[in-house]
Amino acid sequence: MIDTVELAAKTPDQPQPWGELGLKQDEYQRIRDILGRRPTNAELAMYSVMWSEHCSYKSSKVHLRQFGEKAPQSDALLVGIGQNAGVVDIGHGYAVTFKIESHNHPSYVEPYQGAATGVGGIVRDILAMGARPVAVMDSLRFGPLDADDTHRVLPGVVAGVGGYGNCLGLPNIGGEVVFDPSYAANPLVNALCVGVMKHEDIHLANATGVGNKVVLFGARTGGDGIGGASILASESFDDSKPSKRPAVQVGDPFMEKVLIECCLELFEAQVVEAIQDLGAAGISCATSELASNGDGGMYVQLEKVLLRDPSLTPGEIMMSESQERMMGIVTPENLDAFLAITTRWDVETAVIGEVTGTGRLIIDWHGETIADVDPRTVAHDGPVYERPYARPDWQDSLQADGPGELPRPGTGDELRGTLLRLLASPNLASKAWITDQYDRYVLGNTVLAQPEDAGVLRIDESTGLGVAIATDGNGRYAKLDPYTGAQLALAEAYRNVATTGATPLAVTDGLNFGSPEDPAVMWQFAEAIRGLADGCQALGTPVTGGNVSLYNQTGDAAILPTAIVGVLGVLDDVARRTPQGFREPGQVIYLLGETRDEFGGSEWAWAEHGHLGGRPPSVDLAAERELAEILVNASRDGLIDAAHDLSDGGLAVALVESVLRHGVGARVWVPDGLDPFVFLFSESQARAIVAVPRSEEVRFTDMCSARRFAHQRIGVVDDGGVLDLQGQFSVPVDDLRTAHESTLSSAFDA
């Protein structure tokens, strides 16, 4: 028997499975208070998914507010936090929308589908803004490279990201991959999508206009992903519970590709008022968000939803997370034109309801009312928790355990051996085995892609206007000091964008942490947000949107606090972008920025000694700004031919990457007064290396001097096929390549 509003009013004491749906006792009581009766099963389903951590941000909301409160003044921001994705003005009438989103728990349960639908979900968010999706990036974290489970999870995740993105025709232009024991059983899969539109084509997902039709189109609704949002994303994995495998959604990239073209044609023909994608919480989320962001009322006849599985109950239909579905708001006059376009693309469409002025979201099932709620209470008035947080008692001892006592290589031979081992270590080794499975060419506008510091896309063929995007996030730094760690992630992504010659404009963030019910984790989270918000203010780059993923932990062990930061920048003309690789023999190599003895949280300490302790490198955002201006101006004035930012592994690793790109050689010398080991491997921030044509050397050094920015001539590009660190060691470039490129292929192709 169907549970109706009428029945619910008559049977207040009927037991309900609120616990199984992830609600706490007081949350369930609050739903009863809001409704003045017990919820129907369909209402309970709606509230439970929309009030889950994943959808409601109930533990993170109070902290996330800082991104708005501390947002720097920016003329570039057209749409801020709160919509499907933020929108940034890049000039010439173009707007760019970008956002990062996590799909961590599903990717552990079912790596291929979890990762694939992670890409699919963020692409639909971008599409819903009215933009054409033009590229994706992926930020991945796995357990140790040699762990058995990594060999189950990683190939599946990579095949899923590639299988979905490639089939969608979106170039994958960058991202990162990091291995750490804390991510074993808690892999992170964060996908970023960027889209482009003209200013006038921006669409907000609001259901306005009483009498307008509510249309569901795309794939049919099935039984996949039911309760995924509330059950999968809100609990840690625990062996005592049954397998949750069926809760992961299954993706169909072909359907999504057709849906993209269909939606863009609907927007272009101006026959749709708003489009909202169906992601977590499916129809519950789309109807309640559209209604509460618009005129406030909606009437839905749920039996009109086209089903893949006719046995689904109304509650399951409300919760289903079947992929590749969109909800549109269409005026009655435009309905025929709308249907003509969906028919042309063979996209199944059902008119399921209309916008009302009642302030209520009313859902009928074959003539009986199964839900009658104020949509605001579902979408926006969920519980908000001020979770207790406290600096963990181990933080002091962790910071006290610095890397100062670790034995350092002294001789040239020892430095050479250290370099070759670091190049082959999982975190620094070439990721080509992964990125060669992604199409970086499709759409024909990719100017730079991995392993470059940032992905660069041409947006407008006539002017050369383009954007650069980079993602970064170092969990080890953040473990040592979450406030600083989050700023270091921001600084690195900002620097990577500037390295290509782009001016950084805006930020998206993927915040991945352990359980918010652990005060230590909650402290890491609060500190990271405070650091990121302060950092964005200092750099003048507002946060435009992002994602929070909590409960990434096994038992008491949380993942490294991992704030992944994506920075978007603009280039007036992509033809002047600065690539990473050295190419021209005779060009002079300069090191920009100050090198200090900073090894806390470094890749050297970790890969060579398994050590994590001390303080992360210090942050100097003013220096980052200055360095970015130098790199952007040098690109604009044609003063440099190559640039590479310095980060994990320090100068040595950056030099090798720049040499390997085109197989040239280089002679490098240690500047006076610097210890060779510190020079090669320190992870001091706000640094980059550049290759300067001799004809521009004076202009370039004059510019650095005028800005009082440290710059040292440290070497010369040559065609000798050898990296020669004068007075210390030399290594043939072929040996560097073998060390750098063998690790992943021998791990996964064996």
Add this chain to the structure above:
Amino acid sequence: MRVGVVTFPGSLDDRDAARAVRVAGGEAVSLWHGDADLHGVDAVVLPGGFSYGDYLRCGAIARFAPVMEPLVDAARGGLPVLGICNGFQVLCESHLLPGALIRNDHRKFVCRDQPLRVESTATAWTSGYAAGQEIVIPLKNGEGGYVADERTLDELEGEGRVVVRYAGDNPNGSYRDIAGVTNARGNVVGLMPHPEHAVEALTGPTTDGLGFFTSVLEGLVRS
């Protein structure tokens, strides 16, 4: 000269192919899978992608699209047709070209800048290259292994119908390193690598792919 570019549901490189036609100096004309009319174009490109999601088998559903009826007839009559990647698969499924394309031997999708050797310049799409010329253009596929029976392979070799071959490492297990083949008449060419991604120095690894498009345009001007 007007070069048609067919869009099937799931075509991905159709805009890239149209751009390559324009960069080469031609006019690109969009053709729709459901429209059984070539609209008087002088040549046709079947672009890369995953037509119909590559469900069932790559190219197996696209060959039944309405646009393929006039296309197959025109190709038999000498119309220059270039199938790239998924387009190559469609041409094989349509029996305009012999052989088939199967899953890469290493079972992964591969995207890389691929060195190739141009083996035959006696086709509508390669007349502008020098025989034996080495070029580098992007390759990106999951099912790019070219297979045919021994007799067919010997025939292709004997008649000079292997158009391009992989130089260096074979990226997908293709028999005899074959990257592209042509029909007996030389007007229909199937190619696994993507010349449309190597037509601009800004976005391609080289501009080596442009020759496929200039070849056909120059041939059309001459005739």
